[in-house]
Amino acid sequence: MSTNTPPGPRRVRVTSPRTSAARRPTTPAGTREIDEQTRLGEVYMNSLIQSQLRLTLAVIGGTALILGSIPLLFWLVPPTRTFAILGLPLPWIILGIVVYPVVYVAARIYVRKAERIETEFTEFVGRQ
């Protein structure tokens, strides 16, 4: 039977180490700090969460300020309730039409900034 076994891969003689492929992948320093929950790792994580949170609060603050002031405006300045542009009353223009593109643009800007924060973080902790 042993004579029937197919020939295995041909033997090769190793003459020098394969420097490019044989090296064990090393964990970048930043992610190791996070994994081991060192003080430094905590600082990295806090800075990521803080900058994302600041961005989030900025969007919420802006939304609250703009949306929140609309009912107040109608409440305090009654003429705005009936003021008409091109025959359409202002409240209907704002709440029925203008709100939507504004919200969409705000979302686009938010996503761009949030992704930038993440890219910077990835590059930073990924550095050796």
Add this chain to the structure above:
Amino acid sequence: MSSAMSLTGIGLVIVATIGIGLFGLRISRTTSDFYVASRAVTPRWNASAISGEYLSAASFLGVAGLVLVNGADMLWFSVGYTVGYLMLLVLVAAPLRRSGAYTLPDFAETRFQSAMVRRICSGLVVGIGTLYLLPQLRGAGLTFQTVTGAPPDVGAAVVAVIVVINVAAGGMRSITFVQAFQYWLKLTALATPIFVILIAWRSGDHQIGVLHSLQGAAAEWAEPLSTAGGRDHPLYSTYSLLLALCFGTMGLPHVLVRFYTNPDGRAARRTTVVVLALLGMFYLFPPVYAILGRSFAPDLVTGAADTVVLELPSRIFPGTTGDLLGALVAAGAFAAFLSTSSGLTVAIAGVIDQDLLRTRLTRLTGGDYLAVNSFRIAALLAMTVPYVAFRLTGALSLADTVGLAFAVAASTFCPMLVLGIWWRRMSTTGAAAGLIVGGVAASAAALINVIGAPTAGWPRALVVQPAAWTMPLAFLTVIVVSKLTPQSIPAGAARSLVRLHTPEAVNVDRNPTPLP
């Protein structure tokens, strides 16, 4: 309205829904396919599906009905429904996707490492889901009644049966395709009659257009904060409603399940942006129906206001054009009930399956069952409860009932998610206390509404729009109790936050349990 034509439209929607569902069944293979489409749906598909699922009877029929009766203040409904997604985007979208959980109770369990918090969440998912399914069934009954004159029970039963069959057959994978199709159907159904009316108006076939209707409408009705329709304390109500809608969206069980189908956190964000565009497009139309309704269907103001979208086409165009448009709108309305009910049923069934059924089935059969069958039984249970509740409860306006579901979600899941994602020192006891206090307060308000709310003044305003006091109460409870019980901060909290916030490209340990 020609009932034959409308019934044909509704029939086509049902056939298409089941057809796409069956197509999904053929490629739905594993349990993961069932729940979250194996997490491989592109942002565009997913955004259409999310919007298709989100735009319910309350959006398709309810908003126009409310604006028709109560005027400009009700425009805040559609604004709130949309801004809710902006809040979801900035507060929870990417972290939730990165949490890697299937359902809200899953999230609670990994974040707080507590079976008790998980059980509270499971109960809330079933509760909120049922509260949200109720108006869907009511809307279906109403549509069927308008089209055929059959009692409301019939339409509700039709929707209930189709949804259960579809969900049990294909789960989430097929639902993704169904939902995406239904968004575009709903938009087409709502927009086409308006464009036909505009064209007729421009070409002089019709005397009255949108502008004339609005100018001719009662001045009080067209003004905001006018207490038209008998709502007291309009400023408080406006703010409270806005709060409930903006912060309730993220706590709706069917919305969150949808987000797990994104491949990663970045995709979750991008999907949400597309959702905002799709919702904005849709919400341009309901107010137009209300404005036209003021002129063409004034009798509905004091009657079945929620049917204005269905009635309007045939009122403006008597004859074949009106019948055709009416059939299209009825089909769109049915798509709305089917898609939202399907999404809710998937979410509720997932929770019933995982937390109630699976362990019991294992004990009963000694593990000799298919996980998928357990999900199918759960889907049946998930629809039975709201259907019974629908038969028992009386008439509430569509959008008002939905508003209550939002208020409960904003007072329970919103604090848990927002603080759980952004605040490391939130304790397990704090999470449980917040869920219970917010849940009891908001549910009590909802219950009083269903039984019969006070008729006037501040008590009525506080009960009809409870979010402005129940949501801060829940947040405060979580914060105070967490400060008092620092010993019950979960041991893996730091690691959980790493998991929630680090981009997928960073190679870190995401296991929430602490290293040995």
